[in-house]
Amino acid sequence: MLAPAMVRRFSSRRPVFAPAQQIGCAGCAGMFPYMLGVTASLQQRFGPAIAAMRAVGGASAGCFGGLLLATGIDARRLHEDAHLDLVRSVARRGGPVGRWNGAVSDAFTDYLDAEAPDAHARATGRFHVSLSRVSRRAGVRTPGVAARAAEQSSSSARRSARGVHRASRAHFASNADLVDAMIASAFVPLVYATAPPWLLHRGRDGRYYVDASLQDPRPTPLAGVPRLLLHHRMFRRDLPAVAPISCDADLVDARFRLGYDDAEAHAAALAAAFADT
Numbered sequence: 001m002l003a004p005a006m007v008r009r010f011s012s013r014r015p016v017f018a019p020a021q022q023i024g025c026a027g028c029a030g031m032f033p034y035m036l037g038v039t040a041s042l043q044q045r046f047g048p049a050i051a052a053m054r055a056v057g058g059a060s061a062g063c064f065g066g067l068l069l070a071t072g073i074d075a076r077r078l079h080e081d082a083h084l085d086l087v088r089s090v091a092r093r094g095g096p097v098g099r100w101n102g103a104v105s106d107a108f109t110d111y112l113d114a115e116a117p118d119a120h121a122r123a124t125g126r127f128h129v130s131l132s133r134v135s136r137r138a139g140v141r142t143p144g145v146a147a148r149a150a151e152q153s154s155s156s157a158r159r160s161a162r163g164v165h166r167a168s169r170a171h172f173a174s175n176a177d178l179v180d181a182m183i184a185s186a187f188v189p190l191v192y193a194t195a196p197p198w199l200l201h202r203g204r205d206g207r208y209y210v211d212a213s214l215q216d217p218r219p220t221p222l223a224g225v226p227r228l229l230l231h232h233r234m235f236r237r238d239l240p241a242v243a244p245i246s247c248d249a250d251l252v253d254a255r256f257r258l259g260y261d262d263a264e265a266h267a268a269a270l271a272a273a274f275a276d277t
Contacts (some may be wrong), residue, residue, distance in 0.1 A: 015235065015266060017273040020228035023053055024220055027060030027213040029188070030243035031032055031232035033252045035260025036083065038230060039065040040075040045267055047072070049274035057168075057219035059130035059212040063097045063182040064108075065230065066219075070127035073116050080110045081255050084249050091247035105183050107177075112175040120172040128221035129181045130212040135163030135201055166215040177204060182207035228273040235262040 012277045028035045042050060050069050058066025082112075086107045093103075112119045172178040173187055180203055187201035188211050200208040211217075220227050233239050263270065 001040045010129040015268055015269055017228060018226060019276040020226045020273045021053060022052070022055040022057070022220070022222050022225050022227050023066070024026040024218055024227050025056070025058040025062030025066035025103050026060050026212070026218050026229060026231035027186075028232040029061055029243045031081070031239060031255065032061040032064065032245075033079070033255035034232050034239070034259035034262075035062065035065045035230065036075050036079050037256040037261070038232075038263040039068050039259075040079070040249075040256075041260045041263035041267070042069065042073055042270070043072070045264075046270070046274050051276040054225060055126060055128060057128040057130060058182070058185065058220035059216050060186045062219070062230070063129055063212075065186045067119070067123060067127055067178070067182065071119050071122040073112075073119065076260075077110065077115075079146065079253075082107060083256075084253060087247055087249045087252050091249070099198070105179055108182075109176050109179045112179070118176070120178040123178055124171050128168050128219065129184055129185050130216040130219045131167040131169065131181070132212050132215040133165045134208040135165065136208055162197045163215060163276040164210065166199065168216075168219075170221075170223075180204045181243070184213040187211055226276075232259075235266055241259050244264075 023036070033229045045195075051072065053069075056066050056070035057108055065075070067073070068078065086103060090103050098116070116122070172181065184201045184203045187209055200210055218229055218231070233241070246255075
């Protein structure tokens, strides 16, 4: 069963796409299954052209679709073989709050190690993960920091006090390292953790991160290079701007199928983005 916002009258944006040489995958939160369906359609129709793209970038949950496009790992197979099982597993454990971090990291790493052990090598230099890095000296985990920051007189001073900096990674030592970077990019407080440091993900590099959408919601890996931006409202106006993460496997699968069908319906328009590759 679809969420209320997904059963309204189809409202097409009639998107127009220009020739591109890179792909950016924007954050999509609970609409990740929808974008996974879009990814499956793109792979089926434009696989060789995607492989010829100069770079693929991902921010937040968009990292997962971005990795599949960058490496050629099959999106439909991932959805059917691992994604739905992960959703059901988290549901059995009581729901998404605080349970996604370890569950996603373990499930996705295990899947890559089994199905694409060289995924990190294929992604290196081609797949760019957008990050929001938090300076430890900013003291974000310490109660009262927000209040102290609010006393600052200017927005620039507040940003400095928070110490959140835009960063990216495109080199990965292993599949576990690759998945850790993606989790850091997609880290949503309380959804991924309910214990200290509630607001942050501590990466394998010892640094702290929060959702990349804070700094780079629409990633562009290569400056000045024409980009195809993939986001979950590119075809429909009636999808929610932000949707909660669902542990209802039927809803997740329906979102996947909706994304696939929408991309198929706009295949002719999308073809323009791959005209130069």
